Amino acid sequence: FSVCGQISIIRFPDTVKQMSKYKVVLSSQDKDKSLVTVEMDAHGSFCFKAKPGTYKVQVMVPEAETRAGLTLKPQTFPLTVTDRPVMDVAFVQFLASVSGKVSCLDTCGDLLVTLQSLSRQGEKRSLQLSGKVNSMTFTFDNVLPGKYKSKNWNATSCGPHTLPVF
Known part of the structure; x- marks a missing residue:
C-alpha cells in the first residue's frame, strides 16, 4: 500500500x-x-x-x-x-510564540522590546509598545527554536534576559 x-x-x-x-x-x-x-x-x-x-x-x-x-x-x-x-x-x-509582560514601577510610556537570537546574530526582532499603564504584554510569533535574549528599553531600561525557546 x-x-x-x-x-x-x-x-x-x-x-x-x-x-x-x-x-x-x-x-x-x-x-x-x-x-x-x-x-x-x-x-x-x-x-x-x-x-x-x-x-x-x-x-x-x-x-x-x-x-x-x-x-x-x-x-x-x-x-x-x-x-x-x-x-x-x-x-x-516548529515555530514558537514568545510572550511576556513588562511591569513598570510607574507608568510605562513608550517601550521597545527586542528579541535577539544568541546563536544566530542576524536574527533580531523588535516590538514598539506604548501606553500609560503600569504593565504591558507582548508576543513574538513564528520564532525559530534556540536561545534568545530579550531587552526592554525606555528611559530607565531593564537589563537583558535570556529565554530558551524549545
Whole structure:
C-alpha cells in the first residue's frame, strides 16, 4: 500500500535559502526491522510502498539546518498499515510564540522590546509598545527554536534576559 505525506516549512532560517531535498525514512517496527529511504520532491511530498505492519516515518534534516533553527514536528510519525493506503503523514515546521509582560514601577510610556537570537546574530526582532499603564504584554510569533535574549528599553531600561525557546 502507499504511505504518502508532506513536509511543510513556513519560515526558513536566515542561513537556509530553500528547502533541501530531505531524505525520509520508513522504519518497520515489526520483527524484520526493515528501512526504506526516499527523497521528497520539490513540493515537499514523499511516498513509500509498504506491506501491512507497524512503522515509523522520520525526516532527516541536515545538522547545519538544525543548528540554524529548523525543526520539524513530530520528530517521528508512528503509523500502522492495515488494508488501505496511508495518505496523511505530515511534518510541519516548529515555530514558537514568545510572550511576556513588562511591569513598570510607574507608568510605562513608550517601550521597545527586542528579541535577539544568541546563536544566530542576524536574527533580531523588535516590538514598539506604548501606553500609560503600569504593565504591558507582548508576543513574538513564528520564532525559530534556540536561545534568545530579550531587552526592554525606555528611559530607565531593564537589563537583558535570556529565554530558551524549545
